[in-house]
Amino acid sequence: MMINYYLNYRGTTRVRFDLFTKLQNLGLTYHRNRPQGDSIYRLITDAFGPWGIVDVVIGTSVAAVTLTVMTIILFSRNVGLTLAAFTVAPFMIWSNWRFGVRIHKRALESKQIDADLASHIQQAMTRIPLAQAFRRENSEFRGFSNAVGRSVGALLRLNWQEQLYPLARDSILSVGGAIILGYGGWLVYRDQFLSPVADGMSVGTLLIFMDYLRKLWDPLKWLSEFFAKVRIFEAASRRVFRVLDEAETVADAPGARWIPRKLRTMTLDGVGFDYGGGKQILANISAAIRPRQMVAFVGASGAGKSTLLSLMLRFYDPTSGALRLDDLDFRELRLDSLRGHFAFVAQDSLVLPATIAENLAYAKQSATRAEIERAAEAAGAAEFIDALPQGYETVLAEGGANLSGGQRQRIAIARALLSDAPFLVLDEPTSALDPEQERRLIETLHRLKGSRTIFLVTHRLESVVDCDCIFVMSKGQIIERGAHDALISSGGAFSRARRRAEAAE
Numbered sequence: 001m002m003i004n005y006y007l008n009y010r011g012t013t014r015v016r017f018d019l020f021t022k023l024q025n026l027g028l029t030y031h032r033n034r035p036q037g038d039s040i041y042r043l044i045t046d047a048f049g050p051w052g053i054v055d056v057v058i059g060t061s062v063a064a065v066t067l068t069v070m071t072i073i074l075f076s077r078n079v080g081l082t083l084a085a086f087t088v089a090p091f092m093i094w095s096n097w098r099f100g101v102r103i104h105k106r107a108l109e110s111k112q113i114d115a116d117l118a119s120h121i122q123q124a125m126t127r128i129p130l131a132q133a134f135r136r137e138n139s140e141f142r143g144f145s146n147a148v149g150r151s152v153g154a155l156l157r158l159n160w161q162e163q164l165y166p167l168a169r170d171s172i173l174s175v176g177g178a179i180i181l182g183y184g185g186w187l188v189y190r191d192q193f194l195s196p197v198a199d200g201m202s203v204g205t206l207l208i209f210m211d212y213l214r215k216l217w218d219p220l221k222w223l224s225e226f227f228a229k230v231r232i233f234e235a236a237s238r239r240v241f242r243v244l245d246e247a248e249t250v251a252d253a254p255g256a257r258w259i260p261r262k263l264r265t266m267t268l269d270g271v272g273f274d275y276g277g278g279k280q281i282l283a284n285i286s287a288a289i290r291p292r293q294m295v296a297f298v299g300a301s302g303a304g305k306s307t308l309l310s311l312m313l314r315f316y317d318p319t320s321g322a323l324r325l326d327d328l329d330f331r332e333l334r335l336d337s338l339r340g341h342f343a344f345v346a347q348d349s350l351v352l353p354a355t356i357a358e359n360l361a362y363a364k365q366s367a368t369r370a371e372i373e374r375a376a377e378a379a380g381a382a383e384f385i386d387a388l389p390q391g392y393e394t395v396l397a398e399g400g401a402n403l404s405g406g407q408r409q410r411i412a413i414a415r416a417l418l419s420d421a422p423f424l425v426l427d428e429p430t431s432a433l434d435p436e437q438e439r440r441l442i443e444t445l446h447r448l449k450g451s452r453t454i455f456l457v458t459h460r461l462e463s464v465v466d467c468d469c470i471f472v473m474s475k476g477q478i479i480e481r482g483a484h485d486a487l488i489s490s491g492g493a494f495s496r497a498r499r500r501a502e503a504a505e
C-alpha cells in the first residue's frame with residue numbers, strides 16, 4: 001500500500017516537473033491568452049491524472065485476475081448456468097461504455113469550470129485594491145458566488161452520472177441473477193421431479209453456485225467502478241497532455257547555435273509583427289545598432305515600442321523580416337545564448353517576494369555583495385535601501401507592495417545593471433522617477449555606454465538629447481531617425497513634440 005502511494009507521488013511529481021518546464025518554455029503567446037489560474041489548476045490538480053490511471057489499471061488487473069479465476073471455477077461447476085450468467089455481459093459492456101463517455105464529458109466540464117474558478121479567485125485577489133477603491137465588493141462577491149455555483153452545478157452533474165452508473169449496473173446484475181435463478185430452478189425441477197437423474201441439479205448445488213456467482217459479480221462491480229474512476233483521471237490527464245503537446249512557438253531550432261556573449265551589432269531587417277489578431281503592430285522596421293551605441297525609441301503610446309523590445313528578447317518572433325546579431329538570425333541561435341546578451345527592464349517593474357539582495361541577484365546568481373551594492377548605487381537605489389532597517393535583507397512583499405513605485409522601478413533597474421549583458425534594454429525606466437532621479441539615471445546610462453549597447457524607450461524627450469540615434473515611431477513604423485540636433489533642425493514630428501514638451505514646462 002505504502003509502495004503504491006510512493007510510486008504514485010513519484011509519478012505525479014514527474015508529471016508536475018514536465019508540466020512546469022513546459023509552461024516555462026511556452027511563449028508569451030500562450031500565457032497572455034490564458035488565465036494564470038488555469039495553469040495553476042493543471043499543475044496542482046490535473047497532474048494527478050496520469051498516475052491515477054496507472055493506479056486504477058493496477059486495481060483493474062487484480063479484479064480481472066479474480067474474475068478469470070471465478071469464471072473457471074463456475075465453468076467447472078456448471079457450464080450451462082455459467083453461460084446463462086454471461087448473458088449479462090453485453091449489457092455490462094454497453095453500460096460501461098455509455099456511462100464512461102458521460103462521466104468523461106462531465107468530468108472534463110467540471111475540471112474546466114473548477115479551473116475557471118481558480119482563475120477567478122486569483123484575479124479577484126489581485127484586484128482587491130481596485131475593488132475597495134471603487135466599492136465593488138458586492139459585485140465581486142456576486143461574481144465569486146456565480147463561479148462557485150457553476151462549479152457546484154458541474155460537480156452535481158458529474159455525481160449524478162456517478163450515481164446512475166452503479167444503479168444501472170446493479171439492475172443489470174439483478175436481472176442476470178433472476179435469469180440464473182429461473183434457469184437453475186427449472187434445471188432442479190427437471191432433474192428432481194420431471195425426469196429424475198442421480199447426479200442432476202439439486203437445490204443445494206444451485207445455492208452453492210449462486211454463492212460463487214456473487215463472488216464473480218464482486219470483481220465485475222469493482223471493474224465498473226474502476227472504469228468510472230479511470231474516465232475522471234483520463235479527463236485530468238487530457239488537460240495535462242494538452243499543455244505538454246502544445247507547440248513551442250519560440251524554441252531552439254534544430255542545430256541552433258550557441259555564441260559567446262559579447263558586444264555585437266543588432267540589425268532589424270524589415271521587421272513586421274502582429275499578435276495574431278490580424279492587426280499589424282509593427283511594419284517594415286529596419287535599423288542597425290552598432291556596439292556601444294545608446295539609442296532611443298520614442299513615440300506616442302501604442303506606437304509599438306514595447307512590442308519591438310519584446311522581439312529583441314525573442315518573447316515573440318517577427319511575422320516578417322528578421323532580427324540579427326552580427327548577421328546571425330535570432331532563430332538560428334539558441335534561446336539561452338541569445339537572451340544571455342540582454343539585460344531587460346520591463347515597463348512594469350517586476351519585483352519578487354524575496355529580499356532586496358535576492359531581487360537583484362536574480363539577474364546574476366554569482367553576484368557578490370559588493371557588486372550588488374554597486375548596481376544599487378548606479379540605479380540610484382542605494383540611498384533608500386540603506387535607509388531601510390534591514391537594508392539589503394529587507395523582504396519585499398508580493399508585487400513589491402511595501403515599496404513605492406519609484407523604488408520598485410529602481411530595484412528593477414539595479415537588477416538589470418547587475419547583469420553584465422552587452423545589451424541593456426530599458427522600457428520607460430524613469431516613468432516613476434522624479435526629475436532629479438531621472439537625471440542621475442540618464443547620467444549613469446551614459447557612463448555605462450562605453451561597455452554596453454543601450455536601448456532606451458521613453459516618453460521624456462529631454463532625456464534622449466545625448467543619444468547616438470533617436471528612432472521616432474508612429475503606428476508601428478519608424479517615421480524619423482537621427483541625432484537629437486539633426487531631428488530638431490529638420491523640423492519634423494520629433495521637433496514639434498519637443499517644442500510642445502518645453503512649452504509645457
Ligand SMILES: Nc1ncnc2c1ncn2[C@@H]1O[C@H](COP(=O)(O)OP(=O)(O)OP(=O)(O)O)[C@@H](O)[C@H]1O
Pocket residue numbers: 032275277281299300301302303304305306307308347
Ligand atoms: N499581447 C498583446 N496582444 C495583442 N495586442 C497587443 C498586445 N500587446 C500590445 N498590443 C497592442 O500593440 C500595440 C502596441 O503596443 P505597445 O505596448 O508596443 O505600445 P508602446 O509603444 O509600448 O506604448 P506605451 O508607450 O503606452 O508603452 C497596441 O495597439 C496594443 O494594443
Ligand SMILES: [Mg+2]
Pocket residue numbers: 305306307347427
Ligand atoms: Mg510600452
